[in-house]
Structures are given as structure tokens and as C-alpha cells.
């Protein structure tokens with residue numbers, strides 16, 4: 396489908412092409428100087444002590460659960476209004492995801508009050524998701540975690556570059572997990588990053604990333620080591636030099652691109668308020684500085700969402716839904732029995748995600764809102 400206004404678009408230019416060319420010419424393709432530079436630059440950017448690049452955010456979430464010692468019999472509190480990978484990571488280590496509701500139809504982040512209600516003697520950790528890169532209430536969540544001796548993992552797939560009280564998202568909990576998938580605010584195609592301030596966790600994560608081995612090909616190439624031991628059941632969750640090179644270029648553009656996303660989001664809010672006030676855009680006056688990963692809008696209760704999506708599609712405008720909630724999936728039906736997530740269910744029925752990307756023009760935002768006005772009818 397050739398969209399006139401796609402849901403998302405990537406800001407790639409000659410810089411990315413040149414960076415990839417340089418790696419190709421070097422013939423060193425994985426775990427080398429470029430990856431190290433990417434990790435160091437990312438750590439400096441976020442203010443985390445350590446950053447470790449990985450295959451993708453799903454691997455990062457899995458490794459975070461492993462490194463924190465989460466195991467069968469444990470419970471981990473997660474939102475249901477998220478991408479399925481958040482909950483899957485808990486199941487990879489044999490633990491049980493327990494779903495908490497979000498705060499309201501203005502704050503689509505996990506509710507601290509509901510987190511408290513879901514805590515049992517088996518609870519070991521909380522995974523928060525900063526929806527669209529709007530910060531969760533981290534001070535409150537850390538307080539609850541401290542009171543109940545729980546670990547906090549941040550699924551910060553949406554929130555790269557976002558801050559709360561000046562502190563970057565992904566650096567509040569024990570471990571932060573970032574995604575560089577193609578539709579995220581910075582991309583390497585597939586890719587991810589872990590951040591932590593704990594040297595002990597960093598060492599564990601490093602070993603899990605590469606087969607549980609104590610030294611790496613790169614160290615041996617540099618003449619630092621001759622052999623290795625395998626000290627744990629590890630994985631191959633490494634990134635490669637081509638992706639790391641893309642990541643370095645994308646990181647240079649991130650602040651400018653996030654600022655542009657913020658401008659476009661404000662324009663959406665103002666235009667929607669003016670032309671279609673019955674459609675609400677959540678996170679109005681939300682604390683912190685968001686990364687504006689996506690633009691969620693909530694349709695009025697009496698409107699058929701598919702009709703709106705089909706009309707926009709007929710006009711070449713791509714939309715999506717964030718998210719079909721995890722507890723509604725067949726693979727989660729066993730865990731969904733009897734659970735009550737009224738806000739999540741309400742939002743999941745009414746939410747529509749509108750196009751948002753840094754290279755989008757102001758006129759395109761206005762066009763999307765005008766088409767929404769037109770499909771909802773002019774009577775108000």
C-alpha cells in the first residue's frame with residue numbers, strides 16, 4: 396500500500412549510508428570498536444553508568460528478568476496495555492505476569508494504585524512501560540517497590556530521550572530496556588540497549604548476551620585473551636557493527652527529532668481541540684518531557700473505530716491500534732481469567748493511533764484531523 400501519510404517514517408540520510416559503508420570496508424562486522432563507541436555514547440547520553448547493546452528490546456527484557464533472578468513461581472506486575480513482548484519476557488524465565496490497569500483515559504501508563512493492589516507474597520518485580528514515551532510516575536512506583544522489596548524494570552521501548560524531573564527514562568529502575576526497531580524514535584532496523592547503574596548487573600548481562608562466555612572474540616582479536624570459560628547458560632543476543640554504526644548516527648538526530656515530534660503533537664492537540672473536540676488526545680499536561688513516540692487518540696464511545704480507520708485508509712492515511720491488550724490474546728487466556736482492567740478495556744476499544752514522524756509536515760497533521768472531522772460528521 397502506497398500511503399499518502401504513513402503511520403511512521405524513518406529519518407535516514409547519507410550519514411547512515413556512509414557509516415554503514417565504513418563498517419563494510421573495515422571487514423570487522425560484529426562486537427568491535429563501533430559497538431563499544433555506541434554503548435559508551437548511549438551511556439553518556441542517558442546518564443546511565445553502563446549501557447549494553449543487544450539484538451532487540453525483547454532480548455533486553457528477557458535478559459533483565461534473568462539478571463534480576465526472576466524464576467518459576469515468581470510474579471511480575473506488568474501493564475496489559477503494551478506490546479506483548481513486555482509480558483512474554485516474564486514467561487521466558489518461567490515466571491507469571493500479573494496485569495495491572497492503567498491510570499485513566501488521560502494517563503495510559505500503569506497505575507501505581509493498581510500495582511499496589513496486585514502485590515502478593517510471590518511478587519518479585521514490576522515492569523513499567525512509558526506509553527508513547529510519557530513518563531510513568533516513577534517516584535511513586537520506586538517507593539512502592541522499596542516498601543515491598545521489588546525490582547523495577549523499565550520497558551523504555553518508546554521513551555528514548557524522554558525525561559522526568561530531568562532524569563532520563565530507562566535510568567530510574569534497576570534496568571532499562573530500549574528498542575531500536577524500525578518504527579521506534581531511533582532505529583537500527585533490529586536492535587536494543589540495556590542500561591543499568593549496577594556493575595554486578597552489568598557483568599551478568601554481558602555474560603548472558605554472549606553464550607555465558609567470560610571473554611569475547613573481540614578481546615581475543617585484540618590479544619587480551621587466549622581462551623574462555625562458560626559460567627552460565629547464556630544466549631546469543633549480540634548486535635553487530637553495522638547496526639551500531641546506524642545507532643550512532645540516529646542518536647545524533649534524536650533530540651532534534653524528538654523536539655519535532657513534540658511540535659507535531661502540540662499541533663495535533665490544538666487542531667483536534669478546534670475541529671473535533673469529541674476526540675481526545677491522552678497525556679494532556681503530563682509531567683516530564685516525553686519522547687512522543689506515537690500519537691494515540693480516543694474516539695467517542697458511540698463511534699465505530701473500524702469505520703474511522705477505513706475512511707482514513709481510503710484517503711491514504713495509515714493508522715494503527717496501541718494496543719490490543721495482552722490479556723485479550725489467546726496465548727494469555729489462561730492468565731486472563733477473572734481479571735478486571737476497566738480502563739485498559741475501555742481504552743483498547745476506543746484508541747486509534749494517528750501518523751507521527753519527525754519528517755511529517757504541519758499540513759499533513761491538519762489533513763489527518765480534517766479527515767477525522769469529516770468521517771465523524773459535522774453535527775456537534
Ligand SMILES: *Cc1c(COP(=O)(O)O)cnc(C)c1O
Nearest residue numbers: 451452453478480552574575576
Ligand atoms: C517495540 C516494543 C518492544 C519490543 O522491541 P523489539 O526491539 O522489537 O524487540 C517491547 N515493548 C514495547 C512497549 C515496544 O513498543
